[in-house]
Amino acid sequence: MRSFLKNTLLFSLFSLAAIVAIVSVYIKIQNIDLKFIPPPRFANNISFNDKMVFANHKVADHISIGSSLALCNIHSRTITSTLGSDNYLNLGTWGFNIGDSFTMLKKYAEINMPKTVILSSSLVDFGNQKVFFNADEIHTILTSNFPGRFYFKYPEFRYYLSFSNHYKKIKTSDKEYDSLVYDEYGAVCYADKMDVFDQAIWDDTKVDEPLDNMNYAGLDSISNFAKKHNIRFVFFQSPFREGITNKIDQEKIKTHTSIVAGIVQKYGHTFIDSNEKSWADSLYVDATHFTWTGAKLYTEFCIDKMNTLENTDADQLGTLIIKNK
Amino acid sequence: MLFNSIEFAIFLPIVFALYWFVTQRNLTLQNTLILGASYLFYGWWDWRFLSLIIFSSAVDYLVGLRLLTQNDQRKRKLLLFTSILVNIGFLGLFKYYNFFAESFADAFTLMGKPIEASRLNIVLPVGISFYTFQTLSYSIDVYKRKIQPTRDIIAFFAFVSFFPQLVAGPIERASHLLPQFYRKREFDPTKAVDGMRQILWGLFKKIVIADNCAVYVNDIFASSESYSGASLLLGTIFFAFQIYGDFSGYSDIAIGTARLFGIDLMRNFAFPYFSRDIAEFWRRWHISLSTWFRDYVYIPLGGSRGSTWMKIRNTFIIFVVSGFWHGANWTFLAWGFLNACYFLPLMLWKKNRVNTDTVAENRVLPNFRELGAMLFTFALTLIAWIFFRAATLQQAFQIIAEIFSPSLFSLPDLLFVKEVLLIAILIVAEWVQRNKQHALQFDTIRIPRMVRWGLYQVIIVAILFWGSGKQEFIYFQF
Known part of the structure; x- marks a missing residue:
């Protein structure tokens, strides 16, 4: 036994030394900046992983949920000044469909039941894209005192090293398409002066994917959940850029809009359709994502509409009460 | 865990x-x-x-x-x-x-x-x-x-x-x-060291071979209708090695771990892809399940004794039940049925116990006849694996139809060099050690310690750097 343990220990030290040596050489050759090791790989989606680490121990009463249309298009300062509170968090994540957003909301609500939920979304979030993540783990990650321990749970050496240079790029530049440079509330703000990343990205309408009914069911669940828990829920329908609208099937958008509005309003929540107005191409980085200025204008537009609609609703309710009296 | x-x-x-x-x-x-x-x-x-x-x-x-x-x-x-x-x-x-x-x-x-x-x-x-x-x-x-x-x-x-x-x-x-x-x-250091080697080899098969193949396989089988015959064939070959690496890897880790505690578990895989016919394949694949069915289902039913009709009936029962054991899906039943069809001619012509020795015993390479027999057996298992992996019978037939179409002669749609290289390493290592229990069993070979440790280190580095994410073992679902 003694010789077995001695040999095992010796080999472990030898092995550890060899690994450290190999990793050091790799870091040197690849010029890796250790400050930019990617977050633990909870899911095969860097945006989700990064948002989980960002949102760790952040408790907010007002949150935004959704895909990159929430992440990039909601202007945080406009929201906080409207709410009159800094207690706000953007949980938007690239690649989320509506079902994913519902899961995120439910799991976040287990930690802190929000008072306001804003969902910024459009047709593109109702397709069959999906982020595969372990829903049961969200609570643990968000409340963990040491999120670094998840590196041991997801020990993907090669990924952490090989992806770090790209991760550095997207964490330090607001001119990258997959930029993850957050403001203090977790939103990504693209630089205003953007070159087109790629003509194919610029031209892509993103609406060719077939729509998945599960996402409408997901929206119904979000609306129902919000009503049940007395949450103020607002749906911002994110618009397409002007130059691309003629390439999109308008009937498809109309049908989609009426279904979504129907679901949201059925539970007494507010639905804002920003497609009513046209949005200049210069405000965009692709068909659906705004630059910093675009996001500001879009959020202001939605907030104005929301205030008007909610005041009208309140007035109508008031009139109704008086009439009944 | x-x-x-x-x-x-x-x-x-x-x-x-x-x-x-x-x-x-x-x-x-x-x-x-x-x-x-x-x-x-x-x-x-x-x-x-x-x-x-x-x-x-x-x-x-x-x-x-x-x-x-x-x-x-x-x-x-x-x-x-x-x-x-x-x-x-x-x-x-x-x-x-x-x-x-x-x-x-x-x-x-x-x-x-x-x-x-x-x-x-x-x-x-x-x-x-x-x-x-x-x-x-x-x-x-x-x-x-x-x-x-x-x-x-x-x-x-x-x-x-x-x-x-x-x-x-x-x-x-x-x-x-x-x-x-x-x-x-009693603690037996020789057994424990061999157990550690077997664990290491099992981890290599699971994390490096199976998990890397899984990435390609999952893509191919998730949308098989959009791939050419060549890609589908490659995907099926990768699945054959994925399931082998995954399951035999698990068995190696299990057997190796038990040996650390002084307990011997039965062998579960004996290099099945070096089999020269289907009967030999089934003596080498998931041995503990095959022998369980043999002892508790096949033999009580009469085994290979009795009339020809009884033999046919018993063969189909054992293979179809074995397929059903894997899961409640018609695809598993079809997989079992197909294997019964492969096995039956060998049994009826009493050829099912021809290949009971190690292939190319005392030689470095197999002869052409052995090589042909191994490739033919592997091809038969590939067709069966399509049914095993497909979500539905329709998908299995669609994949087979596409493989046997002119698109077989096109270039595969995805990059596959790394996976092929890894599979080649697996085949060579297991071929060299085919007389042993596992590829890292060095009990009869004298290799200097530093060379052995160097080899283990290469495997550990491969596991760390070539591993493709953390995937569950396939057989957990059964």
């Missing part, structure tokens, strides 16, 4: 240390530690399902004791029936209920009388197919008076739940494993 997880990497040394340094002087204490560790290992996944293992173990323990004192044949049969009912009942409820309910509903719909099938919204407890078969074999062997029932409840419960093989086998027999819990185990 997964073998390829950080939790297991912490769990194993702790249990090892407690086993050899704290409990070694007291056999009951040592078995109790094994039992506790096994329940912790299983409960890490879902502690609620521990009750199933405990209940199943308790029933078979009591049935065994009653069979010891019972001489009335009718009552003995009743006791055996109780054990079968409980074990197969659990399996039927958790694994097959929804399948049968939906199949009946479909059948009625076809007859023009549609009915609603009520589904059970339950998850399949991990390892249920493995431990129910293991504990069932105990009751059957006691009933047949092949073994003496045990009074040692701790030893028996530890036998049923022994953590290295609890969730994905090898499915042990009481006659082999249970007596090992009665004896005092």
Whole structure:
């Protein structure tokens, strides 16, 4: 036994030394900046992983949920000044469909039941894209005192090293398409002066994917959940850029809009359709994502509409009460 | 708890240390530690399902004791029936209920009388197919008076739940494993070192081979209609190595881990892709399950004795049941049926025991005849694997039709160089060591320590750097 343990220990030290040596050489050759090791790989989606680490121990009463249309298009300062509170968090994540957003909301609500939920979304979030993540783990990650321990749970050496240079790029530049440079509330703000990343990205309408009914069911669940828990829920329908609208099937958008509005309003929540107005191409980085200025204008537009609609609703309710009296 | 997880990497040394340094002087204490560790290992996944293992173990323990004192044949049969009912009942409820309910509903719909099938919204407890078969074999062997029932409840419960093989086998027999819990185990450094090597090789097969192939396979089978015949064939070949690397890798880790505790588990894989016919393949693939079905289903049915019709019937029963054991889906039944079709001609012409030795014994390379036979057998298994992996029978037929179309002669749609290279390394290593239990068994070869350690280090680095994410073992779902 003694010789077995001695040999095992010796080999472990030898092995550890060899690994450290190999990793050091790799870091040197690849010029890796250790400050930019990617977050633990909870899911095969860097945006989700990064948002989980960002949102760790952040408790907010007002949150935004959704895909990159929430992440990039909601202007945080406009929201906080409207709410009159800094207690706000953007949980938007690239690649989320509506079902994913519902899961995120439910799991976040287990930690802190929000008072306001804003969902910024459009047709593109109702397709069959999906982020595969372990829903049961969200609570643990968000409340963990040491999120670094998840590196041991997801020990993907090669990924952490090989992806770090790209991760550095997207964490330090607001001119990258997959930029993850957050403001203090977790939103990504693209630089205003953007070159087109790629003509194919610029031209892509993103609406060719077939729509998945599960996402409408997901929206119904979000609306129902919000009503049940007395949450103020607002749906911002994110618009397409002007130059691309003629390439999109308008009937498809109309049908989609009426279904979504129907679901949201059925539970007494507010639905804002920003497609009513046209949005200049210069405000965009692709068909659906705004630059910093675009996001500001879009959020202001939605907030104005929301205030008007909610005041009208309140007035109508008031009139109704008086009439009944 | 997964073998390829950080939790297991912490769990194993702790249990090892407690086993050899704290409990070694007291056999009951040592078995109790094994039992506790096994329940912790299983409960890490879902502690609620521990009750199933405990209940199943308790029933078979009591049935065994009653069979010891019972001489009335009718009552003995009743006791055996109780054990079968409980074990197969659990399996039927958790694994097959929804399948049968939906199949009946479909059948009625076809007859023009549609009915609603009520589904059970339950998850399949991990390892249920493995431990129910293991504990069932105990009751059957006691009933047949092949073994003496045990009074040692701790030893028996530890036998049923022994953590290295609890969730994905090898499915042990009481006659082999249970007596090992009665004896005092002595630490054998040679065995332990070989166990460590086998664990390392198992991890390599799982993390480097299987998980890398899985990435390609998952893509291909998720949208098979959009791939060419060449890509689908490559995807099927990768699946053949994925399932082999995954399952035999698990078995290697299980056997190696058990050896660290001084316990021998039966061999589960014997380099099956070097088989020269299907009969040999089935003697080398998932040996513990094949022999279980042979001993408890095939032979009681009459085996290969009796009329030709009986032989055909028994062959189909054993293969189709084996397919059904893997899962409640028509694709698994088709996989079993196809293998029966492959096997039957060999049995009817009494050629099923022609290749019982090691291929190319005492030679470095096989001759053309052996190579041809191996490739042909591999091709047959590939067709069967398509049914095993496909989501539906329609998808399996679509893939086969596309493979046998002109698009077979196009370039595959995805990059595959890394996977092919890894598979080549696996084949060469296992071919060189095909006379051994596993590819890193160096008991008869003198290799300088630094060379051996260098080789282990290369494998560890490959696991760390070439591993493709953390994927569950395929056989957990069975």
